[in-house]
C-alpha cells in the first residue's frame with residue numbers, strides 16, 4: 001500500500017470519527033407551524049429534570065410553551081384536567097405568546113411494566129415537538145401498565161424524567177379513581193400533572209434555587225409542607241388518596257411560589 005492510499009484511508013477514518021461525534025448532537029426533521037420541514041436539535045430537550053426551569057418560567061428565551069400530550073389507546077386525560085393544567089401553568093409561567101396543548105393518540109404498547117428507559121424510548125419514537133425559535137416544548141405521555149419500581153404501598157402515578165418530559169401512569173390513576181370514595185379522575189390527574197410539571201419547573205431545590213429552606217430531603221425533591229402540591233405523597237396512589245381527604249387539588253404553597261418567582265416565574 002502506498003503512502004498516498006494510506007493517507008486517504010486515514011483521512012476517511014478521521015471523517016468517520018468526526019461524523020460519529022456529531023450524532024451526539026441529535027437532530028430531527030419536524031414540521032414548523034406552517035407545515036414546512038425544519039431541522040431541530042433534539043438534544044436540548046433531553047437534559048436532566050430542572051435544567052430548563054428558567055426557560056419554562058421566564059420569557060427570556062421562550063415566549064411560548066407547547067405541550068404535546070401523547071396517550072396510548074383510550075387513556076387520554078379528561079378535558080377538565082387539561083383545562084386545570086393550563087390554568088395552573090398560566091398562573092405561574094411568563095409566556096406572553098401563550099400556552100398551547102396538543103393531544104395525540106399513539107399506538108398501544110400493551111406492556112405490563114415500564115422502566116424509565118422504556119419510557120424514554122417511547123418518547124423518542126413518538127415525540128414530534130421540540131424547542132424551536134421562541135417556543136419551548138414539553139412532552140407528557142399517558143400510558144398503560146405500571147412503573148417497574150412500584151412497591152406494595154407505593155404505586156407511582158407520575159415521573160418527571162427529563163428537562164422537558166414527564167410520564168403519567170394513567171391506568172394506575174384510573175384504578176385508584178375507581179376505588180370507593182376516591183376523588184374524581186380529573187382531580188387525581190390534575191394533581192399528578194401539576195406535580196410533575198412542578199419538578200420540571202425546578203421544585204424543590206432541583207434547578208430552581210430555594211428562597212427559604214423547605215426541602216423534604218428525606219423524600220428527595222419535595223416540599224416539607226404537607227398541604228403543598230409538591231408534598232411527596234402527591235406522587236403515589238396510596239399517598240394521594242390520603243392527602244386528598246377534602247377532594248380538592250392542593251395548590252403550591254407560598255414557599256414554592258416564591259422560589260418560582262425568583263427564577264423568572266409569576
Ligand SMILES: [Zn+2]
Pocket residue numbers: 195199221222232235
Ligand atoms: Zn414528586
Ligand SMILES: [Zn+2]
Pocket residue numbers: 214223224225228229230231252253254255256
Ligand atoms: Zn411547597
